Amino acid sequence: MAVRRRGGVQNYPDVPVDLWVTCRKCGGMHYRPEFEAALRVCPSCNYHDRLDAAERIVLLLDDPGHFRELDADITAADPLEFSRPNGSYVDRVAKARALTSRNEAIVCGVGPLQGRPVALGVMEFGFIAGSMGSATGEKITRLFEHALRHRLPVITVTASGGARQDEGLFALMQMARTTAASARLSEAGLPHICVMADPTLAGVTASFAAVADIIIGEPGATIRFAGSRVVQGTLRRRAPVEDHTAEWVLRQGMIDLVIPRRELRETVARVIDHLAPAPAMAAAPAATRAARV
Amino acid sequence: MLEFERDLDELRDHIAELERDAGADSNSHVARELAVLQLELEARTADIFAHLTPWQRVQVARHPQRPHTQDYIDRLCSDFTELHGDRRYADDPSVVAGLATFEGRSVIVVGHQKGRSTTENVERNFGMAHPEGFRKALRLFDMAERFGRPVLTFLDTPGASPSLDDEKRGQSWAIAENMARLARLRVPVIVTVIGEGGSGGALALGVGDRVLMLEHAIYSVASPEAAAAIIWRDSDHAEEAAVALRLTAPDLLRAGLIDRVVPEPDGGAHRDLDAAATNLRAQLAPMLQELCAEDIDDLVNARYAKFRAMGEHQHVPTG
Numbered sequence: 195m196a197v198r199r200r201g202g203v204q205n206y207p208d209v210p211v212d213l214w215v216t217c218r219k220c221g222g223m224h225y226r227p228e229f230e231a232a233l234r235v236c237p238s239c240n241y242h243d244r245l246d247a248a249e250r251i252v253l254l255l256d257d258p259g260h261f262r263e264l265d266a267d268i269t270a271a272d273p274l275e276f277s278r279p280n281g282s283y284v285d286r287v288a289k290a291r292a293l294t295s296r297n298e299a300i301v302c303g304v305g306p307l308q309g310r311p312v313a314l315g316v317m318e319f320g321f322i323a324g325s326m327g328s329a330t331g332e333k334i335t336r337l338f339e340h341a342l343r344h345r346l347p348v349i350t351v352t353a354s355g356g357a358r359q360d361e362g363l364f365a366l367m368q369m370a371r372t373t374a375a376s377a378r379l380s381e382a383g384l385p386h387i388c389v390m391a392d393p394t395l396a397g398v399t400a401s402f403a404a405v406a407d408i409i410i411g412e413p414g415a416t417i418r419f420a421g422s423r424v425v426q427g428t429l430r431r432r433a434p435v436e437d438h439t440a441e442w443v444l445r446q447g448m449i450d451l452v453i454p455r456r457e458l459r460e461t462v463a464r465v466i467d468h469l470a471p472a473p474a475m476a477a478a479p480a481a482t483r484a485a486r487v
Numbered sequence: 488m489l490e491f492e493r494d495l496d497e498l499r500d501h502i503a504e505l506e507r508d509a510g511a512d513s514n515s516h517v518a519r520e521l522a523v524l525q526l527e528l529e530a531r532t533a534d535i536f537a538h539l540t541p542w543q544r545v546q547v548a549r550h551p552q553r554p555h556t557q558d559y560i561d562r563l564c565s566d567f568t569e570l571h572g573d574r575r576y577a578d579d580p581s582v583v584a585g586l587a588t589f590e591g592r593s594v595i596v597v598g599h600q601k602g603r604s605t606t607e608n609v610e611r612n613f614g615m616a617h618p619e620g621f622r623k624a625l626r627l628f629d630m631a632e633r634f635g636r637p638v639l640t641f642l643d644t645p646g647a648s649p650s651l652d653d654e655k656r657g658q659s660w661a662i663a664e665n666m667a668r669l670a671r672l673r674v675p676v677i678v679t680v681i682g683e684g685g686s687g688g689a690l691a692l693g694v695g696d697r698v699l700m701l702e703h704a705i706y707s708v709a710s711p712e713a714a715a716a717i718i719w720r721d722s723d724h725a726e727e728a729a730v731a732l733r734l735t736a737p738d739l740l741r742a743g744l745i746d747r748v749v750p751e752p753d754g755g756a757h758r759d760l761d762a763a764a765t766n767l768r769a770q771l772a773p774m775l776q777e778l779c780a781e782d783i784d785d786l787v788n789a790r791y792a793k794f795r796a797m798g799e800h801q802h803v804p805t806g
Contacts, residue, residue: 271799328798357708362732363744366708367797370694374670400687404663419658420649448657
């Protein structure tokens with residue numbers, strides 16, 4: 195059980211590779227083509243499995259071919275010359291880049307959502323647990339600033355373990371920086387919609403994500419402030435996992451909606467239309483370069 | 488008492504004993520010996536505190552006798568009127584906030600408050616604020632803007648309170664909303680890290696036009712124990728984490744993440760609360776005057792630019 199919880203969608207060693215997947219939450223086994231067709235939503239427990247940034251962009255935009263990525267060349271520096279027992283930060287970043295084909299833990303850009311241009315930032319959990327370092331913060335801040343310049347609504351999709359410890363206080367300051375950028379967008383009367391996917395934790399929950407105008411949780415997503423390791427480390431007691439799902443946070447009054455993945459695009463488009471009626475698509479910067487999705 | 492302070496304390500006891508024995512008849516021999524010992528104490532104190540390891544600084548920053556927010560308010564301000572409650576849920580004793588006069592000017596002061604005794608620490612939740620503490624602060628930030636009063640904040644927390652009840656009441660939201668508000672607040676804001684600046688719980692009071700830090704204070708993305716729990720999966724590695732995180736005032740000044748280091752009296756702020764407060768006043772007073780004279784639009788724009796610049800990244804070719 196512990197292995198399933200930690201490991202994500204895994205293949206049993208004795209079944210043909212790729213044909214079957216097991217649910218990260220309930221451990222149920224599903225026929226992969228059906229699971230994929232259901233947008234990776236578990237038919238047994240309704241857990242919405244993690245998507246990578248590319249899958250997310252396909253899910254959210256009308257035509258991902260018209261997604262124009264911004265600041266794809268920005269990547270992490272190593273301000274603290276940080277090393278963990280299991281390797282240096284530089285190595286971790288290099289591995290993450292190789293693994294995800296991304297240079298940072300978020301993919302930002304502009305693209306069409308139901309016929310209108312939106313600024314979209316999607317976190318890449320596979321990149322050092324989607325943690326927020328300086329380069330991540332830089333890209334998020336630039337996304338908000340781009341949206342402000344071109345008067346676009348912003349959609350962020352969070353999937354993150356929180357602030358990236360390897361950058362020390364630099365990482366903490368990304369909370370202030372991205373939140374300030376979101377606050378400035380808000381002053382200009384432009385909406386920020388945040389989709390909190392599994393997991394949304396700590397320094398990301400408690401910064402730009404929480405100040406969004408509308409917050410949508412994905413079913414079953416873990417959304418919380420203190421990660422279980424931190425709770426164990428400081429309070430010396432285990433934190434129960436079941437208390438921190440999107441549904442629970444919704445009941446506490448902290449988020450607006452929990453929406454099934456299949457209805458996400460339509461819902462996001464609808465709330466944006468209410469808050470910021472769409473200008474003509476032509477008014478936005480031309481979506482030229484095809485995205486790598 | 489901290490371990491590296493033990494030798495100093497023995498010397499201090501010895502001096503006190505000699506003084507007591509010498510009593511009224513202060514013959515020159517004893518007086519001379521006392522003077523020598525006093526000099527030695529000062530030299531050894533200066534030497535130890537000039538070479539504190541990061542972990543020793545963590546211990547100094549957490550010293551139970553270290554001046555806390557209320558100690559600074561008492562020494563820096565007159566007619567402090569503490570205001571309570573967030574008007575939503577409760578009053579949180581781990582945050583003190585109120586109106587006060589500083590250098591002839593009405594200000595709003597807000598800070599994390601740790602306790603000295605165990606009883607007081609339980610009441611103050613060891614300086615770990617609950618959402619209602621941050622929302623009390625937010626209420627006062629709003630009031631500061633409405634009445635055009637500058638804000639002084641004091642940071643001294645291991646981190647925001649991480650319990651299930653805090654999650655229930657929206658700890659993440661409370662922190663984020665405070666940062667957003669402070670980032671755009673249309674009055675001057677000066678932040679001073681007086682002890683422990685721990686994580687988001689510190690930053691919730693930490694967005695301002697200037698950020699000062701006491702010489703032996705620490706400021707970190709997570710407490711060393713929490714960082715060790717995340718990185719080593721074991722909070723017993725806190726000492727290593729303290730080194731790796733570069734959480735000391737000189738490190739952070741070099742990194743450009745804080746503006747000023749406020750010198751502490753010999754042997755640390757806990758040795759002389761009055762001197763610590765005097766040093767802080769000397770930095771705060773002209774700074775506040777300068778900020779109050781600035782155009783508020785310029786100030787808010789400069790505050791955005793200040794935090795906008797915090798971070799290091801690089802560019803790589805894309806395929």
